[in-house]
Amino acid sequence: DAKTTQPNSMESNEEEPVHLPCNHSTISGTDYIHWYRQLPSQGPEYVIHGLTSNVNNRMASLAIAEDRKSSTLILHRATLRDAAVYYCILAQGGSEKLVFGKGTKLTVNP
Amino acid sequence: SQTIHQWPATLVQPVGSPLSLECTVEGTSNPNLYWYRQAAGRGLQLLFYSVGIGQISSEVPQNLSASRPQDRQFILSSKKLLLSDSGFYLCAWSVGLSVWVSPLHFGNGTRLTVT
Numbered sequence: 328d329a330k331t332t333q334p335n336s337m338e339s340n341e342e343e344p345v346h347l348p349c350n351h352s353t354i355s356g357t358d359y360i361h362w363y364r365q366l367p368s369q370g371p372e373y374v375i376h377g378l379t380s381n382v383n384n385r386m387a388s389l390a391i392a393e394d395r396k397s398s399t400l401i402l403h404r405a406t407l408r409d410a411a412v413y414y415c416i417l418a419q420g421g422s423e424k425l426v427f428g429k430g431t432k433l434t435v436n437p
Numbered sequence: 438s439q440t441i442h443q444w445p446a447t448l449v450q451p452v453g454s455p456l457s458l459e460c461t462v463e464g465t466s467n468p469n470l471y472w473y474r475q476a477a478g479r480g481l482q483l484l485f486y487s488v489g490i491g492q493i494s495s496e497v498p499q500n501l502s503a504s505r506p507q508d509r510q511f512i513l514s515s516k517k518l519l520l521s522d523s524g525f526y527l528c529a530w531s532v533g534l535s536v537w538v539s540p541l542h543f544g545n546g547t548r549l550t551v552t
Contacts, residue, residue, distance in 0.1 A: 359537055359538060361536075361540075363541075368546075368548075369545055369546070370527045370529070370543030370544055370545055370546050371481070371527075371541075371543050372543070373540035373541060373542065376538075376540070418536055418537045418538070419537065420535075420537050421535075421537070422535075422537070423469065423471070423483075423486045423488075423494070423535055423536055424483045424486075424496060424536075425481075425483070425536050425541060426480075427473075427480040427481035428480050429480055430480075
């Protein structure tokens with residue numbers, strides 16, 4: 328299974344940007360980088376995914392390093408509703424299995 | 438719009454009793470369907486997935502089985518529950534090629550406690 332490394336926890340203040348890092352030094356050329364988040368007692372929610380280029384959607388931005396060995400999920404203005412566990416996952420071609428690690432628990436302070 | 442229904446939300450069952458969890462998806466055809474489990478303090482683990490009616494792939498050999506009797510229905514079963522079956526069970530769906538490039542959409546889960 329492809330491995331990712333994330334900090335266990337991070338804190339942010341409301342209405343400030345948040346940069347959530349992820350290291351994936353063993354990524355292969357065809358692995359997509361996916362981000363999901365999970366609020367307490369709920370199922371995970373898809374946030375964003377990308378291959379090489381930076382990606383933006385209504386929820387967040389994904390910045391991918393040029394060598395693809397790391398990526399950063401950017402929440403442009405954190406709200407209290409963004410407090411969740413954020414998972415960085417490598418999706419491998421030919422596999423239906425997404426490996427969810429422990430993720431980063433994001434706390435947003437009012 | 439697509440929705441996923443999973444029930445019940447919570448369940449307490451004695452050891453040795455049977456289990457049946459049901460999941461249905463609305464608003465899409467021929468989805469890929471998945472069962473995940475999250476044990477306390479651990480990450481999500483893929484249990485089964487299905488790319489079509491009657492087609493089930495098992496990721497972890499254990500005390501559970503899955504069936505897909507209809508296009509948008511996915512059922513997780515056990516004949517005799519073990520204490521280790523306790524956890525948060527999540528059904529999910531995706532469309533497109535695979536979760537490699539398509540988002541996975543989760544239901545709200547069933548919290549199962551085996552006593």
